[in-house]
Amino acid sequence: MAEKVYLGKTISVTDEGYLTDASQWTKEIALEIAKEEGLTLTDKHFAVIDYIRERVLKGEALTIRSIGKSGVIDTKGFYELFPGAPLKKATKIAGVAKPVSCV
Amino acid sequence: MKKIVILGAGTGGTIMANRLFKNLPKKEWEITIIDNDPIHYYQPGFLFIPFGTYKKSDVVKPKAKFLPKGVNFLLKKIDRVDAPNSKVYLESGEEIGYDYLVITTGTHIKPDETPGLNDGLWRKKIFDIYSMDGSLALHEFFKNWEGGTLVSSIAEMPFKCPVAPLEFVFLADAYFTKRGMRDKVKIVYTTPLSGAFTKPKCTLVLGDLLKEKNIEVVTDFYVERIDNETQTVHSFDGREVKFDVLSFVPVNMGADYIAKSGLGDDMNYIPTNKHTLQSEKYENVFVLGDTSNIPTSKAGAVVHFASEILTENMLAIFKGEQPTAKFDGHANCFIETGFGKAALIDFNYDVEPLPGVYPMPVIGPMSLLKPTRINHFGKLAFRWIYWNLLLKGRDLPVSTHMSMKGKKNI
Numbered sequence: 001m002a003e004k005v006y007l008g009k010t011i012s013v014t015d016e017g018y019l020t021d022a023s024q025w026t027k028e029i030a031l032e033i034a035k036e037e038g039l040t041l042t043d044k045h046f047a048v049i050d051y052i053r054e055r056v057l058k059g060e061a062l063t064i065r066s067i068g069k070s071g072v073i074d075t076k077g078f079y080e081l082f083p084g085a086p087l088k089k090a091t092k093i094a095g096v097a098k099p100v101s102c103v
Numbered sequence: 104m105k106k107i108v109i110l111g112a113g114t115g116g117t118i119m120a121n122r123l124f125k126n127l128p129k130k131e132w133e134i135t136i137i138d139n140d141p142i143h144y145y146q147p148g149f150l151f152i153p154f155g156t157y158k159k160s161d162v163v164k165p166k167a168k169f170l171p172k173g174v175n176f177l178l179k180k181i182d183r184v185d186a187p188n189s190k191v192y193l194e195s196g197e198e199i200g201y202d203y204l205v206i207t208t209g210t211h212i213k214p215d216e217t218p219g220l221n222d223g224l225w226r227k228k229i230f231d232i233y234s235m236d237g238s239l240a241l242h243e244f245f246k247n248w249e250g251g252t253l254v255s256s257i258a259e260m261p262f263k264c265p266v267a268p269l270e271f272v273f274l275a276d277a278y279f280t281k282r283g284m285r286d287k288v289k290i291v292y293t294t295p296l297s298g299a300f301t302k303p304k305c306t307l308v309l310g311d312l313l314k315e316k317n318i319e320v321v322t323d324f325y326v327e328r329i330d331n332e333t334q335t336v337h338s339f340d341g342r343e344v345k346f347d348v349l350s351f352v353p354v355n356m357g358a359d360y361i362a363k364s365g366l367g368d369d370m371n372y373i374p375t376n377k378h379t380l381q382s383e384k385y386e387n388v389f390v391l392g393d394t395s396n397i398p399t400s401k402a403g404a405v406v407h408f409a410s411e412i413l414t415e416n417m418l419a420i421f422k423g424e425q426p427t428a429k430f431d432g433h434a435n436c437f438i439e440t441g442f443g444k445a446a447l448i449d450f451n452y453d454v455e456p457l458p459g460v461y462p463m464p465v466i467g468p469m470s471l472l473k474p475t476r477i478n479h480f481g482k483l484a485f486r487w488i489y490w491n492l493l494l495k496g497r498d499l500p501v502s503t504h505m506s507m508k509g510k511k512n513i
Contacts, residue, residue: 061396064295064325065259065354066369076327079339085297085323 006032018091018098022057025095033093037082041093045081048073049094056096062087063099104133105421108191108201110181111358112138112166114146114494115207115392115406121496122414124171127421134173135199137191139180141166144235145489146263147403147482150270150439152238153245153350154278159235161486169494181208184364186385203387203417206366206373208358210263210393210401216354217258219329228334229349232271233263244348245278250287251347256336257294258326262355263393263401265301266448268292269309270439271350276316277441290317293324293336293344302455304513305448308472312440355401357394372396377452378429380413389413399432399452407493408433411503433505435461437482438474445478447471451505459510462501471510 004013006029012020017033019025030049034041041049051072055062064087068075082089087099107123109116120136127134148162170176180194184204191199212233214221220229230244231237253275255268272292279285292299292313298306299313299320313320327339329349336344357371366373366384374383375395382388391413392406399405409430416426432452437445447469448456460467469478492499 061368063260063370069369075325075339079325083340088297 014098016092016098019095020097022053022096025053029095030093033095037089037093039082039089039093044073045093048078048081048090052090052094053096056091056094061099062091105131105202106200107132107134107203107205108199109134109136109205109207110138110184110191111206111208111394112136112170112176113143113207113209113392114403115209115410116205117143117166117169117494118407118410118496119205119207119391119413120170120174121494122410123417124174125496126414126418129173133175135175135177135201136170137177137179137181137193137199138166139178141178143169143494145486146233147489148486149232149235149238150267150274152235153230153232153241153271154274155242159239163235164490169490181358181360182363183360184366186364186366186382186388189387201387203389203420204385205389205391205413205417206361206382206394207391207406208361208394210355210357210372212353213356214353216356217326217329217351219331220258220351220353222329223331224329224334224349228347229329229351231351231353232267233352241348241350248348250279250284252289252291252345253348253350254291254293254336254344254346255350256324256326256344257352258354260295260301261401262352264436265400265402266436266438268294268350268352269299269313272318273312273316273441274439276318280442289319291319291321291344291346293321293326293338295323295325297322302450304458305456305472308446309438312474316441361394368396377432379416379426380409380430381416381426389417397430397432400434400436402434402436403489403493404435405433407499408435408503410496411498431504433503435501437478437485439479439482440474443479444474444476445482446474447478447481449505449510454505454507457510457512461509462506464509467509 002013004011011024078086142163143166145162148157151157182192182194184191189201226240230241255272272290279288299309300306324338327337329336334346357367361367361371373390375390375397377397393401412428412430415428419426435449439445450456458472461469461471469481
């Protein structure tokens with residue numbers, strides 16, 4: 001387990017930088033993580049992040065497909081907001097665990 | 104009479120019918136199994152058909168042959184399940200009540216989910232290796248092909264037998280080498296993952312093998328659409344991969360009736376307790392294999408291990424006890440690497456594939472995470488084991504729970 005300091009607060013994260021406790025997350029921390037990923041967050045980003053947090057905190061599993069069909073954003077738009085690996089980036093910024101859809 | 108209904112007579116359903124029939128008093132229990140296809144396919148065999156190693160007759164047998172005589176086998180299509188009222192409705196209009204339901208209808212390819220896949224080139228230059236027809240059509244194509252770019256692509260995770268497309272490119276490398284035309288064939292492997300496989304240590308080993316065999320790997324490639332005119336696969340982030348022939352793993356989803364029954368998630372997989380294999384929602388419904396949402400590989404070996412746990416738990420529940428047997432997500436797959444060799448991986452929910460020997464410490468005789476000849480013979484022998492032991496629910500000489508014996512932590 002690793003730790004990271006965001007805005008003077010010590011946050012526990014996984015080796016890959018995912019928050020281990022979603023309740024430690026704030027919008028300000030999201031902005032900082034996004035900076036590390038080279039992203040500047042807009043309201044559009046936060047709409048997706050809010051959706052991700054809501055679903056994950058309910059215990060539901062996420063896939064790129066389910067986000068593309070959520071009505072919040074389509075898959076193409078999801079890639080435009082979080083280029084490269086959208087689900088990995090978006091979950092990291094949203095302060096939730098890395099999705100385990102990969103088995 | 105108490106009634107058990109099993110939906111699906113594939114690997115999981117057939118094993119459960121055999122195990123339950125053997126373990127329950129015939130006078131008290133009636134077992135019915137429902138499936139709309141009379142043919143049982145040995146699905147691991149589809150992979151070998153494009154290369155002429157297996158032919159159709161090697162991989163098909165009648166389903167009825169593997170079911171006990173005392174089990175009712177209905178060749179009917181399921182319309183929906185009314186789980187709150189414990190009833191199954193068939194398309195023919197019949198309704199069947201149950202005390203306990205086992206859902207084991209698998210996962211299926213959905214070519215229509217990817218724009219351009221089910222279009223002009225489908226089964227002409229674009230093939231799947233997840234159906235009899237797809238594998239046979241690709242075999243015909245390969246026979247007369249003179250070379251070009253062969254692309255193997257995956258639409259989306261999760262899909263059935265996650266090592267199959269890797270094995271496909273390894274076998275293609277060997278096949279075209281033997282035909283003396285490997286220099287005329289470029290092989291490209293695209294995956295939505297960030298590496299060759301889902302688990303880190305395995306990815307390292309397989310990544311090296313791919314490099315050694317001169318197979319190009321394109322990672323984080325999430326397919327948006329296929330352009331039939333330009334013969335190009337497009338990803339959502341704007342990359343393009345051109346092909347002369349494409350072997351494609353379409354989107355996989357659970358059966359349609361699951362959506363109609365309100366039992367599944369957005370991929371028609373049923374939320375299932377990953378340890379007890381009981382439905383998360385209905386106490387008298389059990390889910391086995393690919394159609395559940397448990398976080399392990401969708402593969403026959405997993406179904407076989409899980410069926411032992413499920414049998415134990417169902418028998419406990421029938422006696423009014425708690426289901427205490429726990430499935431650990433044990434998966435065990437041979438990975439054909441071409442030229443008469445195969446690698447073997449053994450893992451579960453918590454432990455990723457490690458090197459070592461299997462199933463016995465020191466002796467093996469099979470090696471984990473390393474291509475050997477013995478592993479390849481293991482894979483070929485498995486077809487006999489599948490038809491003669493596994494489907495009939497006989498115990499195999501390997502443990503149900505994954506064991507660390509013989510494994511080396513690296």
